[in-house]
Amino acid sequence: MATTNGSNDLSSEMEVDAFRRLFPLRFHERHLLESIRPDGRPLGRARDTTISLGAVASANGSALAKIGCTTMLAAVKLEVMTPKAESPDEGCIAIDFHMPPICSPLVRPGRPAEAAPVITKQLTDTILSSGMIDLKELSLVSGKAAWMAYLDIYCLDADGALFDAALLSAVAAFSHLQIPVVSLNDDGRIVLISEENSGAMWEKEPVNKEKRKLKLESVPFSLTCLLHKNYILADPSDEEESIMETFLTVVLDSSFQLVSLNKPGGPGLAHTSAIQDCVGINKTESERTSEDIG
Template sequence: MAAETEATAVGGLAGEMEVEAYRRLFPLAFLERHLRESVRPDARRPAEARPTTVALGAVSSAHGSALIRLGDTAMLASIKLELTSPPSEAPDEGSVVVEFHMPPICSPLVRPGRPAEVAPVITKVLEDILMSSGMLNLKELCLINEKACWLAYLDVYCLNADGSLFDAALISAVAAFTHLQIPLVSVGDDGRVFTVGRTEGKIKCEFVNREKRKLKLNNIPFSLTCALHKDSVLADPTAEEESIIETSVTIVLDSSDHIVSIQKPGGAVASMATIKECISLAKDRRRKLREILMDSVEAMEVDQTD
């Protein structure tokens, strides 16, 4: 009996090794075998996104921060505010600087000393989306016209890269701005604008922004990337799927399900029916992501009151 059990175990191990070898040697054929059964190698349905979590306030030294996980993809976003003078072309506005980082620890494909090629691309697209969506009103970052405003540095760090990097980066950026707590600001007798710490707050002084401690976020954007292979649309692809499938589409929608952006970096021509299917999946995904974000905000508020 023991011999039979051992033989079964050995056979099962050999079978697993054969499957893994086939997966590595013929990745596309391996994927297509799964898709014929309407399932993916990680057991998801084609239209199913990976589990997503949002943790607000992950960096105590930042004015706003969030740690998110999208499957095995992990992103950490932090916002630091700095007092500065408004630009001459927009004297009643603040400004935002965005930077996306991919340190070597996030992926074996990122080599030390060589910045990842995708990093500046995601930086540019992320900044464009945050501005063009209308989520941020830069006038709310102004403290005193022509004199003082906030410069917000948004840094997004990829901690683990396992596909759908832009989607994860956007979620973390939105969550960090949702968590953002703006410091109290006062004006000294010499006209100098300065931030007021917790202890200084007990001292009598005139606050410039007592009622402007949080940003009002409008038209919050979320995105969904879909990998396109023949007649299959794979929502939220993993790094393995992205390495096999050349064609992908990223749909960005705002709070009203209006299209903010459609990005298709190369690959085969996609039909209008396929694009419409991607948009439909993106709408469902946006609603779920909004619920996840709101749940994390409620959880944070409960923790603060306890």
């Protein structure tokens, strides 16, 4: 009898899997009628989030961030540059988002992923417009030297909501950033002071005498939602994104003020009530994520 039941269960599982593959939208809509998703989440619930700081030893700041299976590795590297004439007391930030073939079977070797430059621009716009980083914090000597912060983010597993996970990893990497100790030599050039020679005398004048954290303000939180008929699905998986077309990404700062609203795909315009609902879900999930991380 047990063998018969086992065979029936296996047959049933195969039928469900076949239905899911042949009619993915109908499969998901059956779950939506019950206000639940195939992975067991309520419609407005994001996946579990984890962050590991210091994932890249050679970087000045780094983090590994996961939202569900979507995984991002972010690393910040600092280099000394000559500041721009129009902003002599400010450093700069350069952001690059990478999607190597390992992250998804849809990314082919030798062919850059179409989403990569789009997410790169979206990250740059969000981080700069949010006011998270005061570029004056990256200044060393007015008009002569400042820090250029190169942020590289690598997608290791693309399982939906890529921008949300990329932004989370970027914020975490900058929060982990340690600005090195530097001095000016007799030629007026910036010299990095390593731990080995930290006890040596300053050659000319100190610029900063100890490592310091980068002060972050108005930290942005992002949440992407799928809009399908009258349903709103928070933090979509890759499977959900592939069968439902209308996306809405809401970015709030740490005071829950709206930073940006982006609708990258799907027909029509999102109505006001849907936007308000997405903002409300973002607030709830941001608080839950902050508690989980803290």
